[in-house]
Amino acid sequence: MVVTASTAQRREQGARLKALRVQLGISKVAICTRFGWESTQTYDLYERGVSAIRFDAVDDWAAAFGISPEAFVGVILGTRAPAEVTATTATPGA
Numbered sequence: 001m002v003v004t005a006s007t008a009q010r011r012e013q014g015a016r017l018k019a020l021r022v023q024l025g026i027s028k029v030a031i032c033t034r035f036g037w038e039s040t041q042t043y044d045l046y047e048r049g050v051s052a053i054r055f056d057a058v059d060d061w062a063a064a065f066g067i068s069p070e071a072f073v074g075v076i077l078g079t080r081a082p083a084e085v086t087a088t089t090a091t092p093g094a
Contacts, residue, residue, distance in 0.1 A: 011049030012078065018047045019082040020075045024065060034064040 021031065028040040028047075037043065045051040053061055053076060062072035067085055074080030 007049065010052045013052065013076050014047045014049035016075050016078060016082060017053075020065060020072075020085060021047075023082040023085065024067075026065065031064050035060070 021028070028043050032038070032040050032043050035043075042051075046053060058069050058073055062069040065072060071080065071085045075082050075085055
């Protein structure tokens with residue numbers, strides 16, 4: 001069974017994703033480069049809430065943001081404020 005997020009949930013997650021990126025001072029281009037995407041169009045779909053982040057890709061997203069998977073999930077699910085996430089929440093050894 002596949003569980004999908006509603007449009008409202010995706011938009012909220014997109015807003016949190018953008019807030020996290022801004023909080024960490026990372027550009028869209030930098031995130032796209034880390035994923036190997038040639039333009040920001042794909043990433044924009046996530047920030048606008050058109051696309052949802054899959055749970056099996058959380059580790060990749062966390063690495064692209066330079067933070068732990070736990071911190072990333074907390075922000076995306078809304079249990080942790082983006083302002084709480086800093087370089088100190090990065091995965092040790094990453």
